[in-house]
Amino acid sequence: MSGEPGVPESVRGKRPAQVISAPPEGVVTGPLPAPRPQGGRSPFRVPLPRRRTPAPRRVPARRRRRWPIGGIALALFFVGLFAVAMGLGVSTGFDLGLFRGPDEPPPRAFPVLEPSRPERLSIPDLKIDAPILEVGLAGDGTVDVPPLKRHNEVGWFDGGPTPGQFGPALFVGHADTRTGPSVFHDLGKLKPKQRIEVDRADGTVAVFEVNSVERYDKDRLPVNRVYGDFSRPSLRLMTCGGKWLGGDQGYADNVVVYASLVSSRK
Template structure:
């Protein structure tokens, strides 16, 4: 599965292959994941809330685009996030992947504020089973599109995790889009039952 994901992030969506290293100024540093954590049974995400950056958005399912990248919501649905349906659901072991636009020609989109998301901030994911998986941000990092720390982003199955991914950095236009990707790394810390 990791090999399929190496080419993710369609340029037209402003998402591209990522690499590099952390830029701690993005998310205000990093926070160690908790040592104890819950683990949930599979249940699809339907809505997400990130109060610290004013996100309250529906979450739709996305698969792979024709070019092998992870598909994202259409540009006319730029205030929706997309959960990669072939990966873990939020709360299962492994990194659940949720992608979204930073902006479009008409203005800011769902993950516009992602670079300002501070370590320790909470992300709430309402799931189809009506439970709410609550994640805590460990770090927000910027990666150049030239390389991707694939194992770190997609391969950590030691605990339930979450990756929020959008575009960022300098706008290059054409077939490139943005120069970088912004990735928020978060860990499951608690669950609210219905």
């Protein structure tokens, strides 16, 4: 809903299938590398291969056939039969399914929602039910994370799509603090087919299904896979994992959950 208060201008102005810029180069949750520009182009704007237009085929001229009178009469007969049958069906209420196409076009292969700010994220299998706060870019140009005093809340990157729009809606969260576990401590335990639900400001609940849970060295994050899939509405949940390196380095890995929108409800 383009007029909804609270939706960032960068999100509200997007068309549903529009490709947006990826998060800039930087870190998320200790740190997470963001997409690196390649050859001066955004990793999301991949040009399609140019197609060659085939030369028109020359069709040899053929002598025009004359329609036989009998063929014309037969065609007119069937046209009249069709018209009479349609008239009988309308007047009598009889269902002439033979002459009727489908009532409506087939549904989409997946749902797509209008933009709306996320308010709460729940993962029943991990017993997570957390409020959502908006995070943008930190002072150094990296994706920000929730402040430590709010470590049990989930951060939504407001420079990307809202959950349910085309593209990956990005959520980040802390795995732990010096005082104990945080909101995404058990994120790596998720399994394919498990559900993630996001309550949105427009009153809808977007329901996502986990596709995979993967772990990457922070220096080898596949940025196009994480940020670049705009083929359908999806989620990316991210936190830290792997070996603790200490100091400013934090953990060695990033845990990334891939999930796709499967339904929604009011």
